[in-house]
Amino acid sequence: MAILTAQAKPVRHRIFTPLRDFFNDSRSTGVLLIGCTLVSLVIANSTGSGWYTNGWKAQLPGHTALHLPATPLEWINNFLMAFFFLLAGMEIKRELLNGELSSFKKAILPFGAAFGGMLFPALIYTAFNLHTQHANGWGIPTATDIAFSVGIASLLGKRFPVGLKILLLALAIIDDLGAIVVIALFYGGHVQPIWLASAGVIYGALLLCNFLKVKLGLLQIILGFALWYALLQSGVEATISGVLFAFAMPVKHLALIEKFIHKPVNFFILPLFALANTAILLPTGLIQSLSTTVGMGIICGLVIGKPLGIFLVSRIMVACNIAHLPSNTKWKQLFGMGTLAGIGFTMSIFTTMLAFGEGEFSNISKISILVSVVCSLVASLIYFRAISGKPVTVAMPISQPEPQADMNLTAA
Numbered sequence: 451m452a453i454l455t456a457q458a459k460p461v462r463h464r465i466f467t468p469l470r471d472f473f474n475d476s477r478s479t480g481v482l483l484i485g486c487t488l489v490s491l492v493i494a495n496s497t498g499s500g501w502y503t504n505g506w507k508a509q510l511p512g513h514t515a516l517h518l519p520a521t522p523l524e525w526i527n528n529f530l531m532a533f534f535f536l537l538a539g540m541e542i543k544r545e546l547l548n549g550e551l552s553s554f555k556k557a558i559l560p561f562g563a564a565f566g567g568m569l570f571p572a573l574i575y576t577a578f579n580l581h582t583q584h585a586n587g588w589g590i591p592t593a594t595d596i597a598f599s600v601g602i603a604s605l606l607g608k609r610f611p612v613g614l615k616i617l618l619l620a621l622a623i624i625d626d627l628g629a630i631v632v633i634a635l636f637y638g639g640h641v642q643p644i645w646l647a648s649a650g651v652i653y654g655a656l657l658l659c660n661f662l663k664v665k666l667g668l669l670q671i672i673l674g675f676a677l678w679y680a681l682l683q684s685g686v687e688a689t690i691s692g693v694l695f696a697f698a699m700p701v702k703h704l705a706l707i708e709k710f711i712h713k714p715v716n717f718f719i720l721p722l723f724a725l726a727n728t729a730i731l732l733p734t735g736l737i738q739s740l741s742t743t744v745g746m747g748i749i750c751g752l753v754i755g756k757p758l759g760i761f762l763v764s765r766i767m768v769a770c771n772i773a774h775l776p777s778n779t780k781w782k783q784l785f786g787m788g789t790l791a792g793i794g795f796t797m798s799i800f801t802t803m804l805a806f807g808e809g810e811f812s813n814i815s816k817i818s819i820l821v822s823v824v825c826s827l828v829a830s831l832i833y834f835r836a837i838s839g840k841p842v843t844v845a846m847p848i849s850q851p852e853p854q855a856d857m858n859l860t861a862a
Contacts (some may be wrong), residue, residue, distance in 0.1 A: 479716045484827075486724035491820075494729045503729045511682035512813045517683060526726045527796065530719045531597075532678055532692040534830035537715050538596055538619055540704045547618050547701060559773040560620035566763025567621065567791050568592040568628050571751030578747035587744060587805040589636060590815055591751030591822075593797035595628040596622040597720050599790045602827055609834045611783065613776025619788050621760070623660060623693060629797040630687045637804040645684035649691075652677045655696035708851030727799060730816050744811055745818040752798075752822035753829065757788025786833045794819060 492500050519525045536761035537660050542551070549652045551557040579585045600619055603610050664670070673854040682688035699707065734738050740749065764784060775784065783798040802815040 479720060480605040480723045481694040482717065483598055483724045485603045486610065486721045487823075490725045491730065491732070494728060495732050497538075497763070498520045503731065506726045506729050510648040519682075523726050526719075526723055528688050528801075529678070531723060531762045531796070532689040533711055534597060534622075534715050534719055534723075535689045535692030536696050537602065537692075537708065537711060538600075538623055540691035540699070540708055542620055542623060542693075543617070543697055543699075544701070544704060545620070549616065551616065551620060553774070555574070555772065555774040556776060559767060560617055560624055562773060563617070563764045563769045564594075564621045564628060565704070566761075567594065567625060567756050567788070568632075568761035570759030571755035572742045574755040575747035578743045578750070582743055584744050584806075584811060586636075587802070587811075587815065589629070589650045589746070589801045590805060590819070591748050591755065591799050592625075592632060593794045593801065594622040594625040594756070594791045595793050595795035595797070596626065596642075597723060598793045598795050598823065601720065602793065602830065603787075603790055604677075606830070606834050609838050610727060610787075611776065611778045614624045614779045614783055614787050617732040617776050617779075617784075618790060621791060622644060625791070626797055627690065628689070630690065633687075633801060633804060637801065642683060645680050646686065649677055649680035649686075650685055653694055653698065660698055660700055662683075663700075666699070672698075690740055710724070721853060723796075727796065729812070730820065730822070732817060733813055736763050736817065739814045740821060742811075742814060745814050745821075748798075748815060748818040749825065752792040753789075753825045754792075756792035756826075757785055760788040760791055761785045782837050786830060786837065789826050789830045789833060793823050 455804065493499055503526055505522050509520055510522070510525075512518075519528050545551040546557060551560070572588045575588045575591050596619065599622055600615065603615050603618055636838060652673055656670065656677065659670055661675070674691070677694065678688050678691040681691050696704070696707075725802045728815045739745055759779075761784060764773070764775075765781070768775060775781075799816055802819070806812040806815060
């Protein structure tokens with residue numbers, strides 16, 4: 451005789467429901483990114499951590515023949531992150547068609563805000579380094595990291611309106627595109643015209659599939675990977691292929707693609723990205739490094755210049771009736787969004803390598819970028835608490851307990 455009690459179900463409920471809720475909650479992405487960053491920094495600065503920091507940059511066999519990414523770090527940043535850009539691109543397309551960006555005056559605002567968010571940090575950095583040999587680092591504080599900024603925005607819950615989150619997402623994507631242009635024009639980015647033209651032809655084929663209403667399948671997947679490879683060889687940021695692919699997809703297919711890649715992106719790719727890109731050794735003279743003109747230019751550019759530039763340009767555009775604020779959004783909330791835009795990570799570190807190569811000021815720049823992430827995060831949490839009048843907490847969803855059932859005895 452087997453005895454089955456009703457207590458078995460609540461036990462499974464208590465074990466598995468929190469896990470399911472965790473993976474279904476967008477705020478979990480922000481928690482994971484912060485956690486992975488802290489873990490990576492601790493490991494990288496522990497005794498005998500060479501295996502960790504060097505492992506991300508280890509040369510992989512067989513990459514030279516096809517000119518593929520050479521290290522695990524490059525595969526993460528140049529390939530896996532394309533799937534994050536795909537997810538972000540689908541959200542932007544949906545909002546452009548029938549959402550928060552569906553009107554011209556709402557769609558134009560992210561472009562103006564992104565421009566202001568790039569111009570002011572560059573001016574602030576230049577003011578600190580105008581007569582130094584490090585003036586060419588002005589492009590470092592101009593970028594906004596999509597993954598971190600949007601992930602942290604999710605932690606703020608209802609205090610961060612959906613329309614404002616869409617604006618931040620659009621702004622960050624436009625910001626990244628702007629950073630790519632800056633790199634190509636001012637940091638010696640060598641664009642290969644033949645490969646760039648090939649990418650254009652491949653993208654035209656994707657658009658043709660959409661126009662002819664070709665059923666989503668293997669053909670589009672092959673063209674998507676071909677587009678990524680062509681952009682990689684062209685010298686243009688290959689991850690942008692994700693955004694381009696999203697814009698070439700029919701609206702009816704967006705939900706299917708999103709369902710397929712949502713969890714892998716948020717709970718594998720983004721944490722892996724955070725681990726790999728924060729495996730940085732902290733310098734012994736940390737305070738002295740941050741107080742250099744390079745360190746102060748980057749920190750002030752990101753923490754102060756970003757929100758100031760975004761807010762002022764947005765205010766001017768709305769005042770001139772060129773643009774409209776997102777729905778249910780106030781100016782004080784938009785200014786707070788600017789503090790999150792001060793989280794410049796991936797493209798900032800990438801620009802650092804082009805501006806300073808490997809060396810003392812490269813490490814100073816990376817540490818300054820990390821410090822600006824912390825400052826922008828703390829400033830955002832304090833600011834949104836102040837304007838809402840309530841504590842900002844990372845509240846994970848808690849399931850309601852099911853009613854206790856009667857005890858049942860079943861004979862086998």
